[in-house]
Amino acid sequence: MATPQLxxxxxxxxxxxxxxxxxxEQLCAxxxxxxxQPGDPFENEVALAQRLGLSRPTVRRAIQELVDKGLxxxxxxxxTTVANRKVHRRVALSSLHDDLDREGRTPRxxxxxxxxxxxxxxxxxxxxxxDTELLAITRLRxxxxxxxxxxxxxxxxxxxxxxxxxxxxxxxxxxxxARGVHAVVAHQSIAARMPTPAERRHLRIRGSQxxxxxxxxxxxxxxxxxxxxxHSYRAEDYTIDLMVDEx
Amino acid sequence: MATPQLxxxxxxxxxxxxxxxxxxEQLCAxxxxxxxQPGDPFENEVALAQRLGLSRPTVRRAIQELVDKGLxxxxxxxxTTVANRKVHRRVALSSLHDDLDREGRTPRxxxxxxxxxxxxxxxxxxxxxxDTELLAITRLRxxxxxxxxxxxxxxxxxxxxxxxxxxxxxxxxxxxxARGVHAVVAHQSIAARMPTPAERRHLRIRGSQxxxxxxxxxxxxxxxxxxxxxHSYRAEDYTIDLMVDEx
DNA sequence: TATGACCATATGTCCTGACAAAGGTTGACA
DNA sequence: TGTCAACCTTTGTCAGGACATATGGTCATA
Numbered sequence: 001m002a003t004p005q006l007x008x009x010x011x012x013x014x015x016x017x018x019x020x021x022x023x024x025e026q027l028c029a030x031x032x033x034x035x036x037q038p039g040d041p042f043e044n045e046v047a048l049a050q051r052l053g054l055s056r057p058t059v060r061r062a063i064q065e066l067v068d069k070g071l072x073x074x075x076x077x078x079x080t081t082v083a084n085r086k087v088h089r090r091v092a093l094s095s096l097h098d099d100l101d102r103e104g105r106t107p108r109x110x111x112x113x114x115x116x117x118x119x120x121x122x123x124x125x126x127x128x129x130x131d132t133e134l135l136a137i138t139r140l141r142x143x144x145x146x147x148x149x150x151x152x153x154x155x156x157x158x159x160x161x162x163x164x165x166x167x168x169x170x171x172x173x174x175x176x177x178a179r180g181v182h183a184v185v186a187h188q189s190i191a192a193r194m195p196t197p198a199e200r201r202h203l204r205i206r207g208s209q210x211x212x213x214x215x216x217x218x219x220x221x222x223x224x225x226x227x228x229x230x231h232s233y234r235a236e237d238y239t240i241d242l243m244v245d246e247x
Numbered sequence: 248m249a250t251p252q253l254x255x256x257x258x259x260x261x262x263x264x265x266x267x268x269x270x271x272e273q274l275c276a277x278x279x280x281x282x283x284q285p286g287d288p289f290e291n292e293v294a295l296a297q298r299l300g301l302s303r304p305t306v307r308r309a310i311q312e313l314v315d316k317g318l319x320x321x322x323x324x325x326x327t328t329v330a331n332r333k334v335h336r337r338v339a340l341s342s343l344h345d346d347l348d349r350e351g352r353t354p355r356x357x358x359x360x361x362x363x364x365x366x367x368x369x370x371x372x373x374x375x376x377x378d379t380e381l382l383a384i385t386r387l388r389x390x391x392x393x394x395x396x397x398x399x400x401x402x403x404x405x406x407x408x409x410x411x412x413x414x415x416x417x418x419x420x421x422x423x424x425a426r427g428v429h430a431v432v433a434h435q436s437i438a439a440r441m442p443t444p445a446e447r448r449h450l451r452i453r454g455s456q457x458x459x460x461x462x463x464x465x466x467x468x469x470x471x472x473x474x475x476x477x478h479s480y481r482a483e484d485y486t487i488d489l490m491v492d493e494x
Numbered sequence: 495t496a497t498g499a500c501c502a503t504a505t506g507t508c509c510t511g512a513c514a515a516a517g518g519t520t521g522a523c524a
Numbered sequence: 525t526g527t528c529a530a531c532c533t534t535t536g537t538c539a540g541g542a543c544a545t546a547t548g549g550t551c552a553t554a
Contacts, residue, residue, distance in 0.1 A: 018506080018507060018508090019507080019508075020507080020508090044533080044534060044535080045534075045535070046534080046535095054508085054509095055508060055509045055510070056509095056510090057507095057508070057509075057510095058507085058508060058509080060535090060536095061507095061508095074534095074535065074536095075516090075517080075534090075535080076515070076516050076517070076534070076535045076536065077515080077516040077517030077518070077533075077534055077535065078516085078517060078518080078533090078534070078535085079517095079533085079534060079535080080534090080535080084374070084466065084471075127331070187488070187489075188488070188489050189486050189487070189488050189489075190437055190459070190486060190487040190488075190489070191459065191482060191485070191486040191487070192439035192457045192458070192459040192482035193457065193482060193483075194455055194456070194457065208441055208455050209441070210439045210440065210441065210457030210482065211439070212437070212438065212439040212459075219331065224331075235438060235439035235440060235457065236440075238438070239436050239437060239438040240436070240437040240438070241434070241435070241436050241437075242434075242435050242436075242437070242489070263515095265536080265537060265538090266537080266538075267537080267538085291503080291504060291505080292504075292505070293504080293505095301538085301539090302538060302539045302540060303539090303540080303541095304537095304538070304539075304540090305537085305538060305539080307505090307506095308537095308538095321504095321505065321506095322504085322505080322546085322547080323504070323505045323506065323545070323546050323547075324503070324504055324505065324545075324546040324547035324548075325503085325504070325505085325546085325547060325548080326503080326504055326505080327504085327505080
């Protein structure tokens with residue numbers, strides 16, 4: 001068997017970052033920046049543990065992190081190898097909608113409306129009482145000068161203090177992050193239909209062109225409601241890319 | 248603190264199924280069938296280990312499986328609780344496209360064409376040489392009597408023996424499974440556009456209604472190409488539901 | 495009464511050690 | 525020369541223990 005390529009790793013035991021994560025990050029970097037190529041054999045667990053002065057479970061856990069991300073493939077009896085690049089999984093939730101800033105077109109968001117309202121549908125999607133007063137936001141997203149999407153969002157009262165200015169300056173998810181919120185899981189539903197007159201106007205849709213729609217419910221790790229969204233995208237300019245995996 | 252509900256678990260040490268998985272399955276069942284309700288406190292790790300005569304790492308691994316699935320929430324210093332039902336994650340890759348057999352309408356698939364061809368676009372998506380001869384399939388999916396989707400798929404030569412009859416009888420993914428293949432990860436791209444004349448005819452689209460399109464590349468766990476698909480759905484009848492999570 | 499120090503509890507991290515199971519390789523034997 | 529069994533390598537599973545750290549509550553003190 002070909003001798004595996006050794007990756008340079010430095011472990012800082014005084015750091016508060018767990019050892020397995022330090023290791024995982026450095027191995028991940030080695031794969032993504034090409035120091036390790038798809039198909040390359042990977043140093044085996046015991047040898048790696050020995051070399052770095054770590055226990056095998058710690059090394060195993062680091063490797064498992066990369067396997068979960070799709071960067072490595074383990075085969076019992078054979079060893080671990082770097083996965084085909086095509087199966088490297090994408091990460092963020094944001095990449096689903098936060099989008100093609102390609103061609104140097106700078107994304108920009110305009111807040112069309114911003115206020116409190118009662119919306120039974122949005123409230124029930126968020127598992128809140130139907131008469132809950134929600135923060136309702138309507139935004140128009142541009143790529144350069146071209147309008148791209150109309151985005152309606154409803155937020156629970158806890159985030160009622162998010163201001164119009166903050167939204168335009170930093171975006172919705174940045175505003176939530178600033179409040180220590182971290183949307184962990186979301187249920188999304190994607191469909192297509194013909195635009196409403198208002199959508200035709202906002203998105204400057206001419207002729208017979210559909211919109212791609214996405215509704216979303218987002219929750220934090222404890223299951224508390226974070227956001228309900230109902231977005232419409234110009235289908236001409238927009239596709240949704242995602243990775244799916246069945247483990 | 249409320250005394251946690253004890254779940255009845257039986258562990259079979261003679262079974263080839265790993266102990267942590269036996270435990271995870273039984274705990275998972277307890278959550279999904281409602282024996283444990285969202286918000287309920289969960290028996291702590293050490294107590295559970297003691298009660299079942301298992302080591303803590305084994306119990307921890309079982310619990311981790313459920314946390315990964317979104318069924319449980321762990322909070323350091325507090326304990327583990329059953330998650331809000333909204334964050335219970337969906338599982339299969341199949342549920343993404345294999346679809347609404349709701350309202351008792353039985354799904355049915357008709358094979359429109361089936362043969363070998365060279366298609367550079369499909370081949371490159373599958374990481375194969377552009378002149379590779381692929382098995383090309385076109386199918387029409389019905390829900391009851393209503394046409395729902397036109398599905399074009401290309402498969403690498405290894406699966407060139409999949410017959411027309413097999414496809415109609417069992418479906419594409421079942422045919423692949425029968426060959427021991429297991430699609431693990433796929434890159435999907437979703438968009439919307441107006442239908443082509445052929446699509447209008449096949450899907451019986453009248454007036455101004457768009458189609459929802461999905462292209463997909465699927466690979467097995469070793470990174471070998473499994474399938475490239477290009478599907479068009481009647482937007483009136485079809486939505487794509489998915490769970491996204493950022494961990 | 496309010497506040498801070500301490501403590502109990504539970505999960506998080508890390509270690510050592512052992513054996514099992516699944517591949518591939520090698521070598522003995524027919 | 526061909527075949528199969530034994531062996532080696534590597535990952536998979538499991539145990540048991542030690543200490544760290546986050547969280548909430550309690551109790552003593554100002």
